[in-house]
Amino acid sequence: MPETVTVGLHGVQLKRFEQVVAKLLTHITPRYSQLPSPPHPLQEWKGTGKQGQIEDPVRAQRKQNQIRSLMRCILSLIPEEVLSIETTTKEEEKTYTIVDFGGGSGHLSIPLxxxxxxxxxxxxxxxAPALTLLYEKAKEFCTAGSVPEGVTTATINSKxxxxxxxxxxxxxxxxxxAFDFHLDMAVALHxxxxxxxxxxxxxxxxxxxAMVLSPCCVGKLAGDGGNPYVFQASGQNHSTISYPQSSKFCQLILGTAASANKYNRKVKTSEYSNPAETTNGVVSDRSDWDALAKSADYSSMPETRTPRNAARRTAKALLETDRSLFLQEAFQYETCLTRMDPWEASPKNDIILAWRRASRYSSYHPAKMPADVLCEQDILQTMNHLLSTSNEKDRVQCDTVDWTKEEEDEIRQKIIEFLESQSGSSGVLLFPTRMGGRKRKLIHFVAEQMHLAHWSHGKKEAEKTVAVSRVRQRI
Ligand SMILES: C[S@@+](CC[C@H](N)C(=O)[O-])C[C@H]1O[C@@H](n2cnc3c(N)ncnc32)[C@H](O)[C@@H]1O
Incomplete structure (x- = not known):
């Protein structure tokens, strides 16, 4: 990588991966959209019977949150005319096919x-063991028209x-x-x-x-030839993809003037090349990419939201931005990046959505989703920490991510209850004094998200509080 940022805020020496993140952030800022929220009962899916088969209740809840987040994305991309088709359609008349790649024991496939x-x-x-478990779980939900006992194969469109x-x-x-079958939507959860x-x-x-992809094990994207567990895509220990994948990241990381034109759609999947390969087939030095991929592969749940882990989350956001750019330039998809709700659903909580451009989108289509303020502030936080030159305005905005989702929900609930009790009149909700600056910031943040008026009240520290109302007024 040609230019390098080695020193961050207050002259602190940056780690290798932080240098890579800092350098990339001076050229590219990952963008997040809010998770879509289509009006369909499926997005509130609560799990049924033994379907989850995860005994640890905390893990089961996390898996459920992952599935619900993916469901919301999937539903937002299924055309309305498909959702309104008669649900009793015969198998041979079903036209819309969703493929769950790496679907394992059916955590997502079964509810879908x-x-x-x-x-x-x-x-x-x-x-095979994962699919055997799926068959067992599916028995709990035998549906009319399903195959008779003992029949195990089905021929669809001659496959x-x-x-x-x-x-x-x-x-x-x-x-x-090896999958060679028509599909309308590809989904992949981890x-x-x-x-x-x-x-x-x-x-x-x-x-x-359309595609809904929530990648994981991004550390395996590092080309660590000495590690026998690096590659799994082929079931063998050799890579089939060169990283980075997009022209922009190739330029920034490898310094090669790569172009998406080198990507050849005609070749078989096993022979894909992409911009990371130079014209004579020699792969450039990608040690910066490897540092980025390894740092992004964190799995510590308590670090899912902490400010000190923001640089790793941003490293992951950058990896997913490379994938998104590749989808745009090689295959002309529109894309957006979003995050599971809550973030604690998984440390691998990023979701890439891709779709073909259309002339009309529903109001909950990802193309219409506003920016996700919290995710973008997280990236600002990284910028402030790593780039000693990032501006003062951004610094003030950034340190607001210092609270949990539960704390945020609690404040939101208080405000909602207050607004409901006002039945249309414009009263002012005055929070208690002596809450501390952190809590006051949280209230300002939540009120702003709810598009309400909010202002500081009280001059001395012991009197300071926050006022929230539908419209700003004197108190
Ligand atoms: C972490 S599990 C996720 C399973 C499921 N999607 C879920 O969220 O519960 C990853 C799954 O991908 C499968 N897998 C990994 N590489 C694969 C490949 N190249 N082709 C097909 N399946 C693969 C594994 O067998 C495993 O079941």
Missing amino acids: ALTLPQCRIICVDLS ELQATCISNLFTFHGPVQ LCGEATDVALRVAAERQAS
Whole structure:
């Protein structure tokens, strides 16, 4: 990487990955949109019976939050005319196919199949034991029209798939790159390392109209040849994708004047090349990329929201921005980046949404989603920490991410209760004094998000508080 930022705020020496993040942030700022919220019962999916099969209640809740976040994205991208199709449509008449790449034991595929009977769901996975577990779980929900006992295969559009007890749920046992079937939407929840990038190529090549990808194990994107567990996409220990993938990141990280034109859509998935490969086939030095990928692969739950981990979250945001740019330039998708709700659903909580441009979007389509203020402040926080030159205005805005989702919800609830008690009149909610500056900032932040008037009240420290109202007024 040509230019390097080595010293951060207050002259602190930056770690290697922080130097890479700092350098990238001077050229590119990851953007987050709010998680879509389509009006459909599925987005409130609560889990059914033994479907979760995760005994630890904390893990089960986290998985449920992951699934609900993905559901919201999936629903926002399914065309309205598909959602309004008669739910009793016969299998051969189902036209919309959603493929869950690396779907494992069906955590996402099963609720999708149960709640979207008008769609066909195919769960693709390498692991036979995971798919066996899926068949077992599906038995709990045997649906009318599902295959008779003992029948295990189904031929759809002259391709063979494995059937399950849920009539619109099928499985494909094999690696992602061997999947050769029509699909409308590709989804992947925590598909390991570069397998996500193989899946997005497979989907793009088969003209998928939309994708919902929540990548994980991004440390495996580092080309650490000495580590036998680096690559899983092919089931073998060799890479099939070169990183970075987008021209912009190739320029910034490798310093090569790479162009997306080098990407050849005609070649088979196993032979894909991308801009990281130079014209003579020699892969440039990517140690900066490796530092970025490894730092982004954190798994500590308590660090999911802390200010001190903001640089790692930003490293992850940058990796997902590279993927998004690649989807745009190589396959002409529109994309946006969003995050699971709450962030604590998983340390791997980023979600990439991709879709084909259309002339009309529903009001909850990702193309219409406003920016996610909290995610963007998180990136500002990193900028303030790493770039000693970032401006004063940004600094003031940034240190507001210092609270939990629960604290934020508690304040929001208090404000909602107050507004409801006012039944249309414009009273002022005056919070107690002596809450401390941090809590006051939180109230300002929540009120701003709710588009309410909010201002400081009281001069001496012991009298200071925050006033919130529909319209600003004297008190
Ligand atoms: C972390 S698990 C996620 C499972 C599921 N999506 C979920 O969230 O519960 C990753 C899954 O991807 C599968 N997988 C990894 N590489 C794959 C590949 N190249 N082709 C197909 N499946 C793959 C693994 O077998 C595993 O079931």
